[in-house]
Amino acid sequence: MRIALAAGGTGGHMFPAQSLAEEAQARGWEVMLLTDARGDRYTDSFPCERKVLLKAASPSARGIFAKASAVLALLGGISTASKALKAFGADAVIGFGGYPSAPSMLAAQRAGIATGIHEQNAVLGRANRLAAGKAGFVAHGFPVLDRVPKRTARLKETGNPVRRAVLDVANTPFSPPGTGPLNLLIFGGSQGASLFAKVFAPALAALPEDLRLRLKVTHQVSDEGRAEVFETYRKAGIEAETASFFNDLPQRIADSHLVIARSGASSVSELSVIGRPSLLVPLKIAMDDHQRINAQVLTDVEAAGLILEDDLTPETAQKALLTLLSDSARLTRMAEAAKGRMAEGAAGALADLTEELVAGRLPA
Numbered sequence: 001m002r003i004a005l006a007a008g009g010t011g012g013h014m015f016p017a018q019s020l021a022e023e024a025q026a027r028g029w030e031v032m033l034l035t036d037a038r039g040d041r042y043t044d045s046f047p048c049e050r051k052v053l054l055k056a057a058s059p060s061a062r063g064i065f066a067k068a069s070a071v072l073a074l075l076g077g078i079s080t081a082s083k084a085l086k087a088f089g090a091d092a093v094i095g096f097g098g099y100p101s102a103p104s105m106l107a108a109q110r111a112g113i114a115t116g117i118h119e120q121n122a123v124l125g126r127a128n129r130l131a132a133g134k135a136g137f138v139a140h141g142f143p144v145l146d147r148v149p150k151r152t153a154r155l156k157e158t159g160n161p162v163r164r165a166v167l168d169v170a171n172t173p174f175s176p177p178g179t180g181p182l183n184l185l186i187f188g189g190s191q192g193a194s195l196f197a198k199v200f201a202p203a204l205a206a207l208p209e210d211l212r213l214r215l216k217v218t219h220q221v222s223d224e225g226r227a228e229v230f231e232t233y234r235k236a237g238i239e240a241e242t243a244s245f246f247n248d249l250p251q252r253i254a255d256s257h258l259v260i261a262r263s264g265a266s267s268v269s270e271l272s273v274i275g276r277p278s279l280l281v282p283l284k285i286a287m288d289d290h291q292r293i294n295a296q297v298l299t300d301v302e303a304a305g306l307i308l309e310d311d312l313t314p315e316t317a318q319k320a321l322l323t324l325l326s327d328s329a330r331l332t333r334m335a336e337a338a339k340g341r342m343a344e345g346a347a348g349a350l351a352d353l354t355e356e357l358v359a360g361r362l363p364a
């Protein structure tokens, strides 16, 4: 069987596509990837027989010339994708969202090739929405999915694929901090969060000494902000490790007593698979406010605290941290509540759906 995967933009779209590619190859299928230059930054270990780079077109383009060139890029993308799909002999195309996935999905649907969609977030993204009406299935990561067009065929909750390194630590039991060291992990998305440096470092530095001196902080912070953050922690006597990106993040989540994060799809999925308490700050500018809705899967069951970006100050952060960090029993309850909130085994479930799609047991 030959399947084409269409994804682009951020790691948030590319990594789930990679998980399906790995599962597909394990089943002996051939894989072609259609993406753009931005998506290509995440393809170092993407297993595929063929890779096609399309010119990206953003529908958010403003101004008449930008809009016209976006339309031209989209049409060019459809034409390139059509030729590539034909040459490859794709039996199905699975789209993971991000603008560059749109031309491939539209090309496939025009050529009568079966299509399926995976949406990582709790709100169907724009590119996926465009193709949803004619797709054989719309698989989704969260238990809820907003903004689904009326004529959408088969909806199926599969969860979000997570990396092997996440599965490897999934069964590490939560050990309550009691009165011992408090491991705190602070990270933004795959691109970091400079706001967290400005707010959480001073908030932690202002905690009462008995809590402060128990802290062991891991903080993802960009290279520009790193020296200042480190200095804030040092002056406050807080043990801290900082880096612009942690490659061993899953292990660090497992080692944490509390995680402070955005609520990107993979971050929330990883907190659910490993089962750790968190304080979430949804990214305000996320399309259709999808990060706030993503967070609800954990906040609804009191597995996570929530601070909206507009309310985030060193003072509100300090108050929330004081409440959470001084209550070991509550952290334990939150860890238990987080565990298994999202469906697992997404890559296998997606490959099964793809098989059904190609066999004609789902609408093409």
Ligand SMILES: CC(=O)N[C@H]1[C@@H](OP(=O)(O)OP(=O)(O)OC[C@H]2O[C@@H](n3ccc(=O)[nH]c3=O)[C@H](O)[C@@H]2O)O[C@H](CO)[C@@H](O)[C@@H]1O
Pocket (backbone or CB within 6 Å): 010, 011, 012, 013, 120, 121, 187, 188, 189, 190, 191, 220, 244, 245, 246, 247, 249, 250, 263, 264, 265, 266, 267, 268, 270, 283, 286, 291
């Ligand atoms: C700014 C932006 O467009 N964000 C979107 C992007 O998220 P983005 O890719 O930023 O966020 P996600 O939460 O989905 O993924 C972040 C990933 O980076 C990893 N990580 C992070 C920091 C670190 O030091 N090391 C590390 O490995 C995390 O473990 C996680 O696997 O795509 C997601 C899925 O469509 C969306 O939900 C987000 O709203």
